[in-house]
Amino acid sequence: MQQEPLGLSQQFVQTQKPQVCVHTLLENEVEATKILRSLEMTRELGAGTIVQFFPWAYVEWQAGQYDWKRTDSIVRLARLQGLHIIARLGLVPGWARNPGTTLTNLPDAAFADFAEYAAAFAARYAADIQRIIIWNEPNLSAEWGFQPVDPARYARLLAVSYARIKQANPAAVVLAGALAPTLEKPGSRVGLNELDYVAALYQLGAQEHFDALAVHTYGFRAAPEVPPHPDQLNFRRVELLRQVMVNNGDSHKPITITETGWNDHARWLHAVRPSQRAAYTLRAFQYAEANWDWLATMCIWALRYPADLRGYPDGYTLINAEFLPKPVYFELQAYARGWAAQESLWLRPPGET
């Protein structure tokens, strides 16, 4: 990675909506100036928090030797922009995996090694990072090393990690879940729906080993106000997860939505029109603000990719690879910073005027 820019001064986020957050993808950025620009545009957006992935495989690529250079830089640059970080940990180094497996494949024998990394991370960044997510979407086989998903194994990983993180930084907040929204039924080779998965975690007693639940909830083609249903994927599906928590006596724990959004790519069946995407995104924040007192933070997937992917994932970003903001960025900015909101985002159809 290039050297950090010199002469940076401390900045502060100006926002009226501290719950606004974006998911960044800085771990694969080569140039420090691009990391800085991403973080500046996050601050200018009025988002006070980012979710950022800190891959274990990038830091401890040799067993027992931590290379913190890249993570130090990201954390320092975020701090200078006045941003809070929710850290997502995962991605297994080669030495900890079984031969021939993918980077999401964590053998039982390596649980303790992962927990050591999580503890080292929590201790090193105790002054800057309080919230730590354990793994990503373990309810999908692809994210669980292409093995059958297994809440019991994830619960064990959570328990080992929780104990070591708390030893390293008692103030740390451990987030579980970050489960993918999916309708997969038990026995599916692809994954397991997040409602059954979280219920299974409670049956396994895992509530002792997390302080908050991280949730991924996407709107797909539904408006943000559409009521949830177990057989449908939409924005308010998070309410069903909340109900599972309440049913298990965990109503005191907050939920952090670490991924959400709508997609406006022209060639994706689950996308909406650009105008709908902007309107739905704003209405989602407004709905959450009015109705969900248990919601801590809500993070848009995603601020920017290091390179445009020339496919439907591009329809989720707020700014493109060349740092050109999309109109949805400006609307979210006006909301977050409390600038005078327009009565309507668009004019009435000409035939109606």
Place this chain on the structure above:
Amino acid sequence: MAAAAGRNLMRRRIFFLFAQAALAVALFVATILHSAIADRERAFPTGAIRIGVDASYPPFAVDEDGALRGLDIDLAAAIAREIGMPAQFRNIGFYSLYDALISGEVDALVSSLPIDAARADDVRYTSDYFNNGLVLVSAADSPSLDIENLAGQRISFEYASSADSLLRGWSASSSELQRMPYELPTYALDALRLGHADAALTDNLTYRFYQRQHSQWASASQFITHDPYAIAVRRDNHDAWQLIEAALGQLRAGGELARLSALWI
């Protein structure tokens, strides 16, 4: 004796040279003939042109009860006719098209594909057959718009679209430009047609469809951006690229491409 032997030797040499020349000519002709046949066989070894298409993007390709219809379908069939081989269509999700091409499951993708320079290592594109860039549309009887000076002009567009992004940039340099955002691009064109706007900025496909639905309305347009659609083949299948490009050229020169475009768009 020696002279007679020399003449015989000379005759044999001349005969041998003629024979060599005749053989070379025969080989040359055979190579050309073989090449013309072998090109197709090398390009499409299954005896048919296997076309990958995502049939979920009207009017280019849709699946109507199992029957594929649309501009991409008709264009691919016309190309196959030009080449002289049957077309076999495979309906593949948009995000699996390139995998199907690179793995050899299909020979070509005719699926309104934007040209993607990042795929140049694996894929070669033909010349484009449709441009879905943004067009600035104005009424035919109004003065033509100068995009360098849009001060005071009322421009309608779809809110939050790529047209919106472009206009935000223009607005920064021409503060007098009047932005008129609408929920849908067709509303932006309605605004122009009904005289509420001086121009509309929209994608070419939407404009062409709108023209079709309002055939009495006379309008003019100019491309502001370019988003060309082209056919993709594997980079190592040079024969396929040559044959398809040549067929596309024939269809363009003969007016068939324009006829198909008018039929569907």
